[in-house]
Amino acid sequence: MPGTDPVCTETTPSAARGGPVSIALARVARMHRIAAGRRLKELGLYPGQEMMMMRLWDCGPVRQSELIQSLGLDASTVTKMLQRLEQCGHVRRGPDPADRRAVLVEATDEGRSLRTGVEGVWSDLEQLSLQGLGPDDRAELARLLGLVAENLRVEAGEAGECPLPQGNR
Amino acid sequence: MPGTDPVCTETTPSAARGGPVSIALARVARMHRIAAGRRLKELGLYPGQEMMMMRLWDCGPVRQSELIQSLGLDASTVTKMLQRLEQCGHVRRGPDPADRRAVLVEATDEGRSLRTGVEGVWSDLEQLSLQGLGPDDRAELARLLGLVAENLRVEAGEAGECPLPQGNR
DNA sequence: ACCCATTCATTGGTCGGCCAAGGTAATCTG
DNA sequence: CAGATTACCTTGGCCGACCAATGAATGGGT
Numbered sequence: 001m002p003g004t005d006p007v008c009t010e011t012t013p014s015a016a017r018g019g020p021v022s023i024a025l026a027r028v029a030r031m032h033r034i035a036a037g038r039r040l041k042e043l044g045l046y047p048g049q050e051m052m053m054m055r056l057w058d059c060g061p062v063r064q065s066e067l068i069q070s071l072g073l074d075a076s077t078v079t080k081m082l083q084r085l086e087q088c089g090h091v092r093r094g095p096d097p098a099d100r101r102a103v104l105v106e107a108t109d110e111g112r113s114l115r116t117g118v119e120g121v122w123s124d125l126e127q128l129s130l131q132g133l134g135p136d137d138r139a140e141l142a143r144l145l146g147l148v149a150e151n152l153r154v155e156a157g158e159a160g161e162c163p164l165p166q167g168n169r
Numbered sequence: 170m171p172g173t174d175p176v177c178t179e180t181t182p183s184a185a186r187g188g189p190v191s192i193a194l195a196r197v198a199r200m201h202r203i204a205a206g207r208r209l210k211e212l213g214l215y216p217g218q219e220m221m222m223m224r225l226w227d228c229g230p231v232r233q234s235e236l237i238q239s240l241g242l243d244a245s246t247v248t249k250m251l252q253r254l255e256q257c258g259h260v261r262r263g264p265d266p267a268d269r270r271a272v273l274v275e276a277t278d279e280g281r282s283l284r285t286g287v288e289g290v291w292s293d294l295e296q297l298s299l300q301g302l303g304p305d306d307r308a309e310l311a312r313l314l315g316l317v318a319e320n321l322r323v324e325a326g327e328a329g330e331c332p333l334p335q336g337n338r
Numbered sequence: 339a340c341c342c343a344t345t346c347a348t349t350g351g352t353c354g355g356c357c358a359a360g361g362t363a364a365t366c367t368g
Numbered sequence: 369c370a371g372a373t374t375a376c377c378t379t380g381g382c383c384g385a386c387c388a389a390t391g392a393a394t395g396g397g398t
């Protein structure tokens with residue numbers, strides 16, 4: 001610790017020695033999100049909104065609470081995101097006649113028109129990320145990520161479980 | 170718009186069909202971050218700050234610009250984060266005598282005392298995430314994540330490259 | 339019928355993160 | 369040595385995301 005220049009050009013902080021995979025995961029995810037953001041920006045979307053729209057494309061008019069559950073996000077996050085999406089014209093919101101405190105959400109035609117663009121972004125990103133990986137490597141990666149997701153699902157807010165494919169209400 | 174109940178309990182949005190790995194990656198990363206956040210909160214840190222502190226633990230007094238580069242974050246993000254960390258007493262900042270526009274950052278003793286806690290959180294998280302994975306699966310996951318990181322590094326802001334292990338100035 | 343617990347959504351606050359602009363200091367030119 | 373260009377940081381604005389607290393409507397007990 002005397003007059004040494006610590007150089008410090010370590011790529012992995014020493015305190016993260018105990019979690020190499022976690023570090024790699026965090027880094028990859030951030031880069032992935034950045035790359036997604038760049039592409040989504042040209043569509044007029046912010047990262048995170050594309051998931052919302054995907055859900056709406058599949059669903060037709062949905063109650064906000066179902067969106068919250070299926071996305072695994074906080075209620076307030078969804079509220080604000082929908083307010084912005086509504087103001088941009090991508091989404092329409094209205095009261096639920098069956099439950100006067102609920103809100104029904106639906107993609108507008110303009111929102112639906114984003115679909116092909118988002119799909120393109122998404123598959124483009126997939127292709128970029130997995131460049132140079134053979135089919136077996138890709139499958140293996142998917143499998144391992146699935147296992148990790150299962151491990152984390154227990155304690156994290158469980159985003160996206162679907163135990164009952166039964167008629168909803 | 171007829172009386173159909175689309176059920177919609179799909180766990181994967183159909184529009185994301187083209188990027189299964191990307192979807193899994195995003196989900197896992199978010200759950201991972203949430204789990205990290207829960208644990209870091211008990212240490213008085215917010216998710217993201219731990220990386221900053223790790224860097225500072227390794228480095229001694231560093232110029233802010235080096236932090237920016239090694240973390241791969243935006244300059245403004247680092248500025249604000251450091252302002253908050255300074256106000257919490259985890260970090261000290263001062264002028265660089267050699268360059269009057271630069272700022273030197275250093276962890277305080279209080280900041281250094283967080284290290285064991287953060288290491289614990291990190292390894293705890295690693296253990297939770299990789300539960301049930303054998304050593305070879307873990308190595309495989311690390312390898313595949315490394316490949317993906319390399320693919321994304323090209324276009325994303327390259328967080329954490331260290332091309333020249335040479336004495337700096 | 340009544341009250342109480344639950345659900346649904348919103349607001350306000352905080353943080354991490356980005357971008358765009360700006361100001362100051364160093365450095366590279368001519 | 370003057371002028372333009374770069375590097376370093378800060379500010380302000382915006383968005384995604386969390387938590388905590390609130391209000392409104394529903395539903396269940398007794």
